[in-house]
Amino acid sequence: MTTIVVPGQPLGPAHAYVPGDGVHVFNGQIVSSLVGQVATSKPTSTNTNTATAATPTISVTKPTLSADEEASATLLPDVHAEVLCRVTRINARQATVAIFVVNGRVCGDEFQGVIRVQDVRMTEVDRVRIFTSFRPGDIVRARVISLGDQSNYYLSTAHNSLGVIMASSEAGDPMYPINWREMKSTRTGVIEERKVAKPF
Structure with missing residues (x-):
């Protein structure tokens, strides 16, 4: 996903994602902690925890701007x-x-x-x-x-x-x-x- 979100905006259920940078868990939901772009990453093969091995990580990062912007x-x-x-x-x-x-x-x-x-x-x-x-x-x-x-x-x-x-x-x-x-x-x-x- 590349959607722009704001702090406090729910991004999905906590059981469906591993929380990454720029998010936190609240009432069973992954919630954005800052204004930015949502990104999900597929699990890596080096993850040895089978419970989270198939769960993608969700994070929010600040939008990248060009020098002029x-x-x-x-x-x-x-x-x-x-x-x-x-x-x-x-x-x-x-x-x-x-x-x-x-x-x-x-x-x-x-x-x-x-x-x-x-x-x-x-x-x-x-x-x-x-x-x-x-x-x-x-x-x-x-x-x-x-x-x-x-x-x-x-x-x-x-x-x-x-x-x-x-x-x-x-x-x-x-x-x-x-x-x-x-x-x-x-x-x-x-x-x-x-x-x-x-x-x-």
Whole structure:
């Protein structure tokens, strides 16, 4: 078997298997002790105990990951890291985003971050409005400036290369940047305001 199991999950009756690594016996059942892959092995001919000679051994081992999978699974945003994120909601004070790429590598899990109104751009900070800088669904290039609190990373787009890189208009059409604060619909030509990232 190569099934993924969780701790406490029954794997079979104790009389049918010899318990191996990563399992234990509880109430007559072989039970997983960790998250991992189930493996059964046929009895070896060197086993001299006739009672267990014909009984397979069952064990649970941690899943093996490739180097890329392991790096992605443990990838965490850090201060100064450049991230790609998706705007999930906005209010007058900040945009909440879901981080899915860190330093060019796709994350194993999405992390939540916020772009506060004072971190949107470097100049004219007192004139910044979140509603004209970002919209839900926008893809934003940003930089981590603080690990923030327990639930959010604090991000900044206060640089020419940072800001919205992909967006859709209110009508759902793709838009392209025409200057540092405006994007234009490819279909209707309607212009909407954004904090635009300078293209590379």
